[in-house]
Amino acid sequence: MLVFVSLKQFFRDLRNQKLRTFMTIFGIMWGTISVILLLAFGTGLQEHQVKSFKGLGEQISIIWSGVTSKPWNGLPRGRRVRLTEEDITNIKISVPGIRRISPEYTGHSVMLKSHRNNLVANVSGVWPEFGMMRNIIARDGGRFINARDMDEKRRTIFIGDELAEKLFPGEDPIGQSLQVRGMPFVVVGVMVTKSQDSSYGGRDKRNAYIPSTTFQSMYSQRFPNNTIVQAVDDGAMKGVIDGFYRYLAAKYNFDPEDTEALQIWDTSEGFKFFYTFFMAFKLFLVGIGCLTLITGGIGVTNIMNVVLEERTKEIGIKMALGAKRATIMFQFMFETILLTFIGGAVGFALALIIIKLFPLLNMTDELGTPIVHFSESLGAVAILGIIAFLAGFFPARRAARLEPVKALKLF
Amino acid sequence: MIEMKSIKKTYDTGSVSFDALKGIDLDVDKNEFIAIVGPSGSGKSTLMNLMGCLDTPTGGEYMLEGNRVETLSSNQLAEIRNRRVGFVFQAFNLLPYATAYENVELPILYAGLKHKERKRRVTELLGKVGLADKMANKPTEMSGGEMQRVAIARALANNPQLILADEPTGNLDTASGGEIINIFEELWRDGRTVIMITHDTNIAKRCQRLIRLKDGRIDTDNGNGNGNGRH
Ligand SMILES: Nc1ncnc2c1ncn2[C@@H]1O[C@H](COP(=O)(O)OP(=O)(O)OP(=O)(O)O)[C@@H](O)[C@H]1O
Numbered sequence A: 001m002l003v004f005v006s007l008k009q010f011f012r013d014l015r016n017q018k019l020r021t022f023m024t025i026f027g028i029m030w031g032t033i034s035v036i037l038l039l040a041f042g043t044g045l046q047e048h049q050v051k052s053f054k055g056l057g058e059q060i061s062i063i064w065s066g067v068t069s070k071p072w073n074g075l076p077r078g079r080r081v082r083l084t085e086e087d088i089t090n091i092k093i094s095v096p097g098i099r100r101i102s103p104e105y106t107g108h109s110v111m112l113k114s115h116r117n118n119l120v121a122n123v124s125g126v127w128p129e130f131g132m133m134r135n136i137i138a139r140d141g142g143r144f145i146n147a148r149d150m151d152e153k154r155r156t157i158f159i160g161d162e163l164a165e166k167l168f169p170g171e172d173p174i175g176q177s178l179q180v181r182g183m184p185f186v187v188v189g190v191m192v193t194k195s196q197d198s199s200y201g202g203r204d205k206r207n208a209y210i211p212s213t214t215f216q217s218m219y220s221q222r223f224p225n226n227t228i229v230q231a232v233d234d235g236a237m238k239g240v241i242d243g244f245y246r247y248l249a250a251k252y253n254f255d256p257e258d259t260e261a262l263q264i265w266d267t268s269e270g271f272k273f274f275y276t277f278f279m280a281f282k283l284f285l286v287g288i289g290c291l292t293l294i295t296g297g298i299g300v301t302n303i304m305n306v307v308l309e310e311r312t313k314e315i316g317i318k319m320a321l322g323a324k325r326a327t328i329m330f331q332f333m334f335e336t337i338l339l340t341f342i343g344g345a346v347g348f349a350l351a352l353i354i355i356k357l358f359p360l361l362n363m364t365d366e367l368g369t370p371i372v373h374f375s376e377s378l379g380a381v382a383i384l385g386i387i388a389f390l391a392g393f394f395p396a397r398r399a400a401r402l403e404p405v406k407a408l409k410l411f
Numbered sequence B: 001m002i003e004m005k006s007i008k009k010t011y012d013t014g015s016v017s018f019d020a021l022k023g024i025d026l027d028v029d030k031n032e033f034i035a036i037v038g039p040s041g042s043g044k045s046t047l048m049n050l051m052g053c054l055d056t057p058t059g060g061e062y063m064l065e066g067n068r069v070e071t072l073s074s075n076q077l078a079e080i081r082n083r084r085v086g087f088v089f090q091a092f093n094l095l096p097y098a099t100a101y102e103n104v105e106l107p108i109l110y111a112g113l114k115h116k117e118r119k120r121r122v123t124e125l126l127g128k129v130g131l132a133d134k135m136a137n138k139p140t141e142m143s144g145g146e147m148q149r150v151a152i153a154r155a156l157a158n159n160p161q162l163i164l165a166d167e168p169t170g171n172l173d174t175a176s177g178g179e180i181i182n183i184f185e186e187l188w189r190d191g192r193t194v195i196m197i198t199h200d201t202n203i204a205k206r207c208q209r210l211i212r213l214k215d216g217r218i219d220t221d222n223g224n225g226n227g228n229g230r231h
C-alpha cells in the first residue's frame, strides 16, 4: 500500500499553507519559550537570592554590646556590657557549638592612599577566621589575613573588589603598597566578587581588613565594635547564644535572662524564613510552569481548531479524488510531528539566545543568571507536541473516516 | 456501466430522518450523455454522490463497472474514486492554496505515477481545457469558468470512463457555462459516459437522455429502453 504519496507533495502542502504551518510552529514555539524562560529565570533568581543571602555568611550571628534592662544582685539596670577580645577567646573555648568566632574592630572613614588614588573606607581589624565566616574569599594569587599576620602584627591588608578597582585601576593590587592613615601596608588579597543582599557597616566589596592585633596597635581601642560567631550547624546557634549570655552574665553580673544586655542579629533565623519562602517560591514556579503549559496547550489546540474547517474540507476533497485514509492520516501525523519538532527547536534556540544575551542587560545583580533545565524543557516541548497532536488527530481521523461528501459538507 | 436497483438514501439528522431517495432503479450504458433534472430537494445531488461513491446508500444494490459497491472496502472505494469516476462539483472544490497544476496533479499522485508522466498528463489536460497559460495560477487568481475547467481537467486526470457533474455551470455565466458544456459534449463524443445535473433546460436539451427526479423517485426517464431518446 502506498502510504506516503510523495515527500514533495507533503512539503508543497506545507509551503502552500503558510499561515497554518506558521501558526502551528508559532504555537509550539511560544509555549516552549515561555516554559523554558520561566524555569530558567525562576531558578536563576532563586539561586541568586540564596547566594546573596549567604553573602553575609552562613549560620552566623553578629553581636554588639548592649545595656542591662533589669536590676541584678543589688546592681542597677542600665549598665553597659562590652566584650573584650579575652572574653571572645574564653567563649570560644567554653561554649560548645561554635565553629568560628572573631572580633571586629572597625575604623570608620579611614584614608587609604595608593600610588594612583586616595579614598576613604571602613577598615576592620579581624581574626583570620573572619574571612571564612563571612564568605570573603581571596582571588587567585592572594589570601586573607593569616595567623602569622596576627602574631607578628604585620601591616597586611585585604581589600574588597570595588576598593581594588578604585585604588589600583587596571593593575594587580597584590603585593602593592597601600597607606592606611599614613602608614604603609601591603595588599595581600582582593575579595572575589560576591553578591550580598544584607550587611552591617557597608558591603564587603567596599571594606578593607587588617589583623586585629595590628588594628589595636594603631588605634589602641580596647573593645571590639562587634563579634561574629558561626555555629557548627543549623541547630546549634540557639545554644551558642545562650552560652554567650551565660558566660557574660556570670562575668559582668547581670541576669542571664536579660536579652537587652547584648544586641544579637542571628542571621540563621532569617535564613530559615528565607528557605521556607523559597520552597514556596519553587512550588509557585512549578504551578506557573504548569499553567504556562496549559495556556500553551490551549493556544495550540485553538490553532488546530482554527484550521480544522479548512483541514476537514481539504480531507473531503482529497478523499473525493481518491486519497486513502492511511495516506491522509499519515500526512497529518507527519506534519504535526515535524511542525512540533521545528517549533520546539526554534523555541529552544530562541530561549537559549535570550538566556545567553540576558547578562548583557546588566541585571544579573538583581535577577541572577537564568539557568537552563534541559530535561524539563524537553518534557515541556513533548507535552505541547502531544497536545497539538491530539488536538489535531481526532478531528482529522473523524474527517478521514467520513464519507467524502460528509467531510465536504461538515462545516 | 451503472446498474442501480431500488437504491435508497435516508438522512438521519438527530431525531428526524428524511428519505432523500425512495428507491431508484437506473441503468446507464457506456457512452451515454445524460441530464438529471428535477426540482430543488428532489434528490439529484444525493443520487449523483452515490453514483460517484462519495457516499453510501442506505438500501438497494449498486453495480459500477462490474463492482458491487456495497461490498467494497474503503481503500477499494478510494481507488474507484481515483480511477473510475471523475467528479465535477458546482462549488469547484479546488484546493485553494494549490496552483492549477498542483490541483490537477493530485489524483495522478494518488494513482502513484512518476513525476515525468504526471507532468506530461497535467500539461496535456490543462491544454485541453484551454488553460495552458494558467498552470501556475491559484484558484483565487482565476475566474469561475477557469476554475471549473481546472476541476474538469482534474476529473479527467486518471482518464475515467464515467464523468459526473453536479450543476457544473450553476455558478457560471451563460458564456463560460456554454464552454463547459462544450467540453462535456466533447468528452462524450470521445466515448465517455457523462452524467450531469442541471437546472438549465437549454443545456438539458443538448443531452441524449433526460432523467427527471421528483420527491426521491425517478419521475420520467426518456432513455435506456424507453425508446424516446433523441439519438
Ligand atoms: N446531509 C444531509 N442531511 C440531511 N438531509 C439532507 C442532507 N443532504 C441532503 N438532504 C436532504 O435531502 C434532500 C435531497 O437533497 P439533494 O441535495 O439531493 O437535493 P437536490 O435535488 O440536489 O437539490 P438542489 O437542486 O437544490 O441541489 C433535500 O431535502 C435535503 O434537505
Ligand SMILES: [Mg+2]
Binding pocket: B044, B045, B046, B166
Ligand atoms: Mg443539488
